[in-house]
Amino acid sequence: MPSINNFLKGFQDGLPGMKDYQHASRLYIDDNFKLMPKQKFLFHVVFNTDETLFVDGFNANERYQLNMLVKQCELPKYNLSYEEKTQYNKKMYAGTRIAYEPVNITFHDDHADTVNAFWKKYYEYNIADSIGMNNDLTISNTKDDYYNFGDARQTTKFGMDTPRQRQKPYLKGIEIFVLHKKRFTSMTLVNPVIGSFSHDNLDQADGQGIMNNTMQILYETVIYKSGIINKNNVPGFATINYDNSPSPLTVLGGGTNSIFGPGGVVDGVGSVIRNVQSGNILGAILGASNTYNNAKKIKKSAVKEELKGIAKDGILEVGKQAGSITNPVAQFSVGAAAIVGASALASARGTADNNNQANNTVITNSTTDTVNFLGADESFNLVSNDANVRDEIAAAIYFRDIGSRKGLTIAQSNLEYEASADNIKNVYTSKAITDVRKLVTEGFIKIERQTQDVEIATEKATI
Helix, strand or coil: CCCHHHHHHHHHCCCCCCCCCCHHHHHHHHHHHCCCCCCCCCEEEEEEECHHHCCCCCCHHHHHHHHHCEEEECCCEEEEEEEEEEECCEEEEEEEEEEEECEEEEEECCCCCHHHHHHHHHHHHHCCCCCEECCCCCEECCCCCCCCCHHHCCCCCCCCCCCCCCCCCCEEEEEEEEEECCEEEEEEEECCEEEEEEECCCCCCCCCCCCEEEEEEECCEEEEEEEECCCCCCCCCCCCCCCCCCCCCCCCCCCCCCCCCCCCHHHHHHHHHHHHHHCCHHHHHHHHHHHHHHHHHCCHHHHHHHHHHHHHHHHHHHHCCCCCCCCHHHHCCCCHHHHHHHHHHHHHCCCCCCHHHHCCCCCCCCCCCCCCECCHHHHHHHHHHCHHHHHHHHHHHHHHHHHCCCCCCHHHHHHHHHCCCHHHHHHHHHHHHHHHHHHHHHCCEEEECCCCCEEECHHHCCC
16 A cells, blocks of 8 residues: 555655656666557558559669658558347347448659659559540540541540459558557558549649659458568568668677677677588678677776666666675676676776675785886876766775775675765765875776776775
8 A cells, every 4th residue: 555655655765755666667668678669660561552453564673762751651441330129127238230341541742753753553454534435345445536427436445444354453452550669550441442533732832742642441340460570471671772781789790899789799699609500601700800899998987888878777776785795796697698797896906805805805005107107296187177087086995985895896795885875975975086096006906007097006995
């Protein structure tokens, strides 16, 4: 049962009021975005036409292009009719009919006249008005000989009185594919006919408008299907006029200088393994090369920032309890990659990260290496101007003051620091500026001159 404490918790946490901030996450993100709403712009429409009825029918590519010129498409609508029946004051409803509401489809009016050519074929195949016909069904140059006498009349077919009995429809079916997460939900309009067709309006004052063609489709029923998107299940999809070059965010497209992101090192290793298993040796070689080159470009500071971002997105909830949990990273199920990443964070700071051994270590001061590392004044200038380095120094001071005393590793201490309140972070951010000279002189902090990576000496943390 809700209580007043639950209501006030929103104000206690500094939120504007009571809210269930996990609702959207649990509903739309859980189970690999299973309940996420579909997006309107992801669709594909296929017009199944019988081009054998014409000598100059559309070729395969022209039919695919007609499908891709659909700008907007309505999905089927149904209207069910019921009659109310009453027996001894008990009401029930008996279904009498179902009405399939028309579907409107809007096309781009393209420069190649692909859509207009489709309409011309349908129009001339079903309507005789646009052409004159002789009694032997050949096309006549005479449009209308209505006033000719008797047998002199040659044109005898008008309107929908077509010159021959049509045994086959030109438009056999329309398939509408709603695309989502590499899958489709299709709705096939059975025995469709064009109920209306309209060209756009012309306007010299409209300098930015683009022309459309709109048709209304009537149909007899609908067939539903679903499946995985590929060229066999979705005709014409990704066949022509598509950019098939790999995305720069993927491994084959060059990849990215990240660890866990798309096209990153972890993704690259997985891609290479999948290509080898599938026999794509060329793809495996290219993926391995790109992954290797990207891995060489990664800086330690970038690794720390990426792992810090992971901590902020999920591990923070565990980090808030780091004082009572032995290994917060292991308790948070983000996969082996995150655990490896947490280890990388500790090693990236250049530490042995063993506090039990550090407590027995005898400390000897050494001369500061200003060739490979920044001096005290240089470190002060860098920390004063670089927020990322300043945050790393602040986390290091927190480890010295709090984390090491609680027996935490550097990774655990960093998680606890990231989960701490803003006022605590502000204190350590200020100390990073005021104490950095002393910390560098004492040897607790080292900032590499070339990479500006921060290293801490764990053996000096408890001094």
